[in-house]
Amino acid sequence: MTWWRREVIYQIYPWSFQDSNGDGIGDLAGITARLDHLRALGIGGIWLSPIYPSPMHDFGYDVSEHCAIDPRFGTLEDFDRLLQESHRRGIRVLMDLVLNHTSDQHPWFLEARVSRDSAKRDWYYWADPVGRGWRRRPPNNWQAVFGGSAWAWDAATEQYYLHSFLKEQPDLNWRNPEVQSAMEQVARFWLDREVDGFRLDAINWIGKDVQWPSNPSAAGRDRFRMRSYLRQLHQHDRDQPETHEALRALRKIIDQYPETVLVGEASADTPGGPAAFYGDGTDELHLVFNFRLLKARWGAESFRQVIDEWERAVPSPGWPTQVLSNHDQSRHATRHSRGVSERQRDRRARMAALLLLTLRGTPFLYYGEEIGMCDGRLRYRDLRDPYTKRYWPFSPGRDPARTPMQWDATPQAGFTTGRPWLPVSADPDRINVAAQCDDPDSLLTLYRRLIHLRRTSPALLDGEYEDLLPEHPTCLVYRRALPAAVPVDAWIIAANLSPRPQFVELKLITPTCRVHVSTDPLAPLDRPHDGAVLLQPEEALLFRVPPE
Numbered sequence: 001m002t003w004w005r006r007e008v009i010y011q012i013y014p015w016s017f018q019d020s021n022g023d024g025i026g027d028l029a030g031i032t033a034r035l036d037h038l039r040a041l042g043i044g045g046i047w048l049s050p051i052y053p054s055p056m057h058d059f060g061y062d063v064s065e066h067c068a069i070d071p072r073f074g075t076l077e078d079f080d081r082l083l084q085e086s087h088r089r090g091i092r093v094l095m096d097l098v099l100n101h102t103s104d105q106h107p108w109f110l111e112a113r114v115s116r117d118s119a120k121r122d123w124y125y126w127a128d129p130v131g132r133g134w135r136r137r138p139p140n141n142w143q144a145v146f147g148g149s150a151w152a153w154d155a156a157t158e159q160y161y162l163h164s165f166l167k168e169q170p171d172l173n174w175r176n177p178e179v180q181s182a183m184e185q186v187a188r189f190w191l192d193r194e195v196d197g198f199r200l201d202a203i204n205w206i207g208k209d210v211q212w213p214s215n216p217s218a219a220g221r222d223r224f225r226m227r228s229y230l231r232q233l234h235q236h237d238r239d240q241p242e243t244h245e246a247l248r249a250l251r252k253i254i255d256q257y258p259e260t261v262l263v264g265e266a267s268a269d270t271p272g273g274p275a276a277f278y279g280d281g282t283d284e285l286h287l288v289f290n291f292r293l294l295k296a297r298w299g300a301e302s303f304r305q306v307i308d309e310w311e312r313a314v315p316s317p318g319w320p321t322q323v324l325s326n327h328d329q330s331r332h333a334t335r336h337s338r339g340v341s342e343r344q345r346d347r348r349a350r351m352a353a354l355l356l357l358t359l360r361g362t363p364f365l366y367y368g369e370e371i372g373m374c375d376g377r378l379r380y381r382d383l384r385d386p387y388t389k390r391y392w393p394f395s396p397g398r399d400p401a402r403t404p405m406q407w408d409a410t411p412q413a414g415f416t417t418g419r420p421w422l423p424v425s426a427d428p429d430r431i432n433v434a435a436q437c438d439d440p441d442s443l444l445t446l447y448r449r450l451i452h453l454r455r456t457s458p459a460l461l462d463g464e465y466e467d468l469l470p471e472h473p474t475c476l477v478y479r480r481a482l483p484a485a486v487p488v489d490a491w492i493i494a495a496n497l498s499p500r501p502q503f504v505e506l507k508l509i510t511p512t513c514r515v516h517v518s519t520d521p522l523a524p525l526d527r528p529h530d531g532a533v534l535l536q537p538e539e540a541l542l543f544r545v546p547p548e
């Protein structure tokens with residue numbers, strides 16, 4: 001089985017993981033110094049959010065040089081050292097590849113904007129205005145994801161350029177073969193340095209309709225959304241079919257490097273769903289993020305629905321992913337627990353861990369998730385991300401999920417000796433690595449245990465997912481097992497997502513099944529179960545089913 005099916009992948013937000021020189025910003029030497037934490041956790045791969053030189057308007061997703069390291073994070077030598085030290089510990093390293101756009105400070109764009117005849121002009125998208133003077137308007141109604149028109153006026157050459165995100169992130173023209181081959185060379189540069197693959201940023205944006213038709217407005221409630229981007233149907237400004245061609249070309253390159261992987265990020269509402277980017281399951285991306293679970297409300301019915309949909313969506317030789325948190329969304333410990341007690345929050349975080357690590361597919365962990373980090377409670381003056389500022393305080397934004405990793409209970413949480421770029425979250429003292437490391441009942445210990453179990457159990461890795469009680473309103477009960485002919489372990493997961501005790505009746509839970517894990521550290525493992533079991537409020541059990 002290839003490593004990226006067997007292993008859990010851990011997302012590092014480089015700004016926030018570990019600072020090694022006291023400037024308050026995380027860096028590569030810091031990550032290298034913390035690799036043993038990751039090894040002990042049992043993860044098999046890290047994905048680094050962008051570390052390339054960047055003006056940092058979008059904290060690295062605005063790349064101004066592709067084959068170098070931003071000096072804030074270190075040097076190429078620091079990178080090689082990180083790669084070497086990771087590989088030595090059996091940890092693979094994925095880079096973030098931002099294909100849709102560059103920084104407006106990238107030499108390609110600087111050259112493109114010099115004049116309309118620039119050799120690089122056509123590397124980006126340009127359009128003439130409609131109307132003149134004060135009546136001047138962009139060619140259509142497209143909106144940037146981060147708010148406002150997706151078109152920015154270039155006064156020197158009197159044309160608009162397209163930017164799907166910030167105006168400092170002009171979109172690359174993927175219809176231009178020179179752009180494709182330039183990006184292929186970037187991929188090769190890092191693959192030749194022995195990185196193990198890429199996370200592809202916002203890949204469903206790379207194809208657009210260059211006749212520039214306007215998007216239709218959204219219907220119903222969406223017509224009144226605060227973000228102008230959400231008030232439209234994105235029929236023309238992304239998700240066009242040539243995206244698939246570009247991905248097939250990239251896959252051909254990747255396939256020349258054994259054991260490498262492409263994992264893509266596509267919006268949840270992409271037509272046909274993000275699973276479309278698996279292609280036929282062999283010719284586009286190896287993995288595509290499933291954000292459905294990340295967007296789902298806490299509850300058995302809503303979780304079941306998104307799990308079922310994703311099980312059906314991924315084409316058959318393809319391999320699913322599972323994600324609960326990332327750098328763009330509220331952390332799940334916070335998101336699942338608005339308005340509930342701290343105790344309930346902890347119970348939900350533990351249950352979420354068990355679900356994430358026992359569902360079918362490659363789990364992605366976001367740094368700090370393993371200790372139950374919550375969103376930071378930030379003030380406006382703490383904010384750094386332009387998108388978070390723009391919609392503050394109506395939308396939780398992204399900065400709260402990006403606060404420094406909590407290593408210990410000192411004031412800066414062991415992250416820095418200086419002033420951190422975002423304040424350390426005021427979480428309780430126990431939400432840090434040092435406090436949980438040797439505690440058998442901690443969330444960190446639970447993650448370690450479950451990750452170990454997943455890596456070593458053929459049924460958890462490769463078994464089918466079978467919903468055993470599809471009608472149950474408050475409990476999610478499923479089995480992970482290999483086909484019946486294979487006499488190895490099987491598992492039953494019984495999760496009570498409600499705040500009340502629940503009886504689950506199920507013939508398959510025979511007395512020979514053994515409760516292997518409870519997410520409730522105080523609950524007895526040897527409770528009676530014979531065709532039924534009593535689950536505590538917000539408790540999940542993992543039963544080991546002996547071979548028949």
Ligand code: TEU
Pocket residue numbers: 058061062098145165201202265267327328329398
């Ligand atoms: O995100 C793409 C994406 O869909 C998000 O923009 C999301 O809608 C937004 O963050 C609101 O929550 C990727 C990266 O993950 C994000 O960090 C970058 O800012 C963006 O692309 C542009 O590169």
Ligand code: CA
Pocket residue numbers: 019020021022023024025026027072
């Ligand atoms: Ca630093």
